[in-house]
Every structure is written in structure tokens, then in C-alpha cells.
Amino acid sequence: MPANIAVLGDGAWGTAVALLLASDPANRVALWSAREENARILRERRENVNLLPGVPIPPQVELTSDIGQAVDGTDLWVVAIPTAYLRTTLQRVAPAVRCDRPVLSLVKGLENGTFLRPTEIIGQVLGCPEVAVLSGPSHAEEVSRGLPTTVVVASADWELARTVQRLFSGDRFRVYTNLDVVGVELGGALKNVIGIAAGIGDGLGFGDNSKSALLTRGLVEIARFGVALGAEHQTFFGLAGLGDLVTTCISRHGRNRHVGERLASGEKPEAILASMKMVAEGVYTAKSVYEKSRQMGIDMPITTEVYRVLYEGKDPAQAVRDLMLRQPRSEKFI
Numbered sequence: 001m002p003a004n005i006a007v008l009g010d011g012a013w014g015t016a017v018a019l020l021l022a023s024d025p026a027n028r029v030a031l032w033s034a035r036e037e038n039a040r041i042l043r044e045r046r047e048n049v050n051l052l053p054g055v056p057i058p059p060q061v062e063l064t065s066d067i068g069q070a071v072d073g074t075d076l077w078v079v080a081i082p083t084a085y086l087r088t089t090l091q092r093v094a095p096a097v098r099c100d101r102p103v104l105s106l107v108k109g110l111e112n113g114t115f116l117r118p119t120e121i122i123g124q125v126l127g128c129p130e131v132a133v134l135s136g137p138s139h140a141e142e143v144s145r146g147l148p149t150t151v152v153v154a155s156a157d158w159e160l161a162r163t164v165q166r167l168f169s170g171d172r173f174r175v176y177t178n179l180d181v182v183g184v185e186l187g188g189a190l191k192n193v194i195g196i197a198a199g200i201g202d203g204l205g206f207g208d209n210s211k212s213a214l215l216t217r218g219l220v221e222i223a224r225f226g227v228a229l230g231a232e233h234q235t236f237f238g239l240a241g242l243g244d245l246v247t248t249c250i251s252r253h254g255r256n257r258h259v260g261e262r263l264a265s266g267e268k269p270e271a272i273l274a275s276m277k278m279v280a281e282g283v284y285t286a287k288s289v290y291e292k293s294r295q296m297g298i299d300m301p302i303t304t305e306v307y308r309v310l311y312e313g314k315d316p317a318q319a320v321r322d323l324m325l326r327q328p329r330s331e332k333f334i
Contacts, residue, residue: 012140014080032070083109108188136239137247154184183235192282194218198249199260256282
């Protein structure tokens with residue numbers, strides 16, 4: 001099924017997805033950079049040297065910072081802009097484009113202040129008629145090198161989900177469909193908060209027992225929050241929930257786990273973020289989810305402690321002790 005696709009956002013994940021789509025020679029793929037300097041370097045090197053070193057970008061991927069050139073004649077827009085920059089970037093390009101075609105979000109996060117999910121921001125700013133989300137355990141470092149990966153696409157429009165499934169599927173990339181957009185987006189966002197907690201545990205030298213407990217209770221926390229906001233419980237035990245959570249908490253590629261490790265060593269959040277090339281969405285999501293859960297009266301102990309470490313300067317080791325010494329209770333799964 002040949003298609004013309006514009007990928008908006010030249011980060012690691014946007015670049016990896018452009019490479020994935022361009023692996024079908026029938027597709028025309030444009031990778032749009034928000035800054036001309038980035039596009040120039042990509043064109044000169046044909047490689048995302050900072051984020052995906054050693055992975056060549058083939059000639060069939062058009063590299064541009066001209067939004068009109070990128071989206072002209074396309075069948076699908078794929079948005080891969082971090083949540084923290086999503087609204088401002090889209091507002092900048094919105095006057096120059098007319099969003100009259102489907103949009104696929106690759107973004108994992110929640111907007112501070114509004115608590116909007118990425119598909120909601122895209123719909124609000126661009127006014128797109130149809131929006132879907134692709135999520136699941138999918139590190140760009142592995143997808144860009146053709147390692148087998150399985151994800152899920154969710155949309156209220158079943159035909160759009162099926163179209164994305166057909167377009168993205170191949171012998172190294174398998175796509176399932178889902179109707180639960182809320183659950184898929186919340187799973188992709190909240191797992192990053194638990195990923196920071198996992199990194200703290202790793203940085204403090206904890207073992208397999210604590211990591212397993214964290215994943216188990218972290219998943220309960222994610223599902224509890226998601227169901228309260230209208231998601232389906234079963235979604236969190238699929239690829240966008242459990243699958244993505246496991247990868248985020250154990251992988252050496254996990255940027256949120258990396259943040260947690262450095263927090264455990266005593267570094268301050270501001271210094272950590274300033275030194276990173278990629279965006280650790282969990283840092284921003286922790287603030288959004290902590291504030292929302294308090295407003296709604298939802299018990300989220302792991303998220304609360306991650307928030308306190310990030311925004312109140314709490315000692316990570318003390319945060320773990322406080323979690324372990326919480327009032328004993330029966331095991332609940334929501």
C-alpha cells in the first residue's frame with residue numbers, strides 16, 4: 001500500500017519511524033525538522049549523528065525544515081514532537097498548513113497545566129479530522145536497526161487504525177489495533193514516571209525483587225488512574241501498558257530510567273535535564289499526574305514519591321523507605 005507520509009519531528013523516534021516507512025520503496029517519506037540547522041546537518045550527514053549514530057538515512061527520505069514542502073500531497077502526517085514542545089511547535093506551523101488528512105501521534109506524555117493528551121493537543125491546534133496514536137515497547141535505537149518490535153495503534157476510527165496497521169506492518173514491525181485511545185495514551189505517558197522510579201532503584205543498588213515489585217505495583221497504579229479517566233482496564237495489560245512499562249524500566253536505552261539513576265546518585269533534576277540530548281517525558285508527566293491524582297483523590301504512592309524527589313528535593317532513599325513503610329493493606333489490582 002504505497003503512501004506519501006510526512007514525519008514531523010527529527011528526534012530519535014521520528015527519525016526511526018521515517019526509516020521504517022522508507023523501507024518500503026513504494027512510500028514517499030519526508031522528515032521535517034523544526035529548525036533549519038538540524039535539517040542542514042541531517043542533509044549533509046544523512047545520519048542523526050547525536051541521537052541515532054551509525055544509522056544511515058537513505059536518499060528516499062526527504063529532509064526539510066519547510067513545513068509546506070514536507071506535507072504537500074501527503075496521505076498521513078506522523079507527529080513525533082515531545083509533549084513539552086508540541087503545542088508551541090504546532091502553533092508555529094498551523095497558519096501555513098491545512099490539516100485535512102489523518103494524523104498519527106507518536107508522542108508519549110501529558111501537557112502540564114491543561115492535562116491534555118497529545119492527540120487532544122493535535123486536534124485542538126490543527127483541527128485535524130482524524131487522529132490516531134501509536135504506542136508500545138519501541139525504543140528508536142532498536143527500530144532504526146531493524147530489530148523485531150511490536151506495538152499498538154489506537155483510534156476511535158477503526159478504519160484509520162487498520163490503515164495505519166497496514167502501512168506500518170512488516171517482517172520486523174508488527175502492529176495491533178485498539179479502540180481505547182485514552183488508555184493507550186495514558187499507558188505510554190505514565191510508564192515513564194515508573195521508569196524514573198526504576199532508575200532510582202537501580203541507582204541505589206536494589207535487585208530483582210524490588211524491580212519486580214515496582215513493575216507490578218506501578219502497573220496497578222497506572223491502571224487505577226487510567227480507569228478513573230475513562231480508559232479500559234484491559235488496555236494496561238497489553239503493549240501500551242505492561243509491554244511499554246517493562247521496556248522502560250529495564251532497558252539501557254530508557255532515558256527516564258537514566259534520569260532516575262542520576263537522581264539516586266545525588267544529581268539535581270535541572271542539571272540532569274540540561275545535560276541530556278533527548279527529552280525525558282516522565283519528568284513533566286510526573287508533575288501533571290501528581291496534580292491530577294490529588295484533584296481526583298486517586299491513590300498513587302509511587303508517582304507521589306517520584307514527584308517529591310523531582311520537585312520537592314526529597315532524598316531518593318527516603319522516598320523508597322516511605323513507600324516500604326506505608327500502612328499495610330490487602331493487595332488490590334485497581
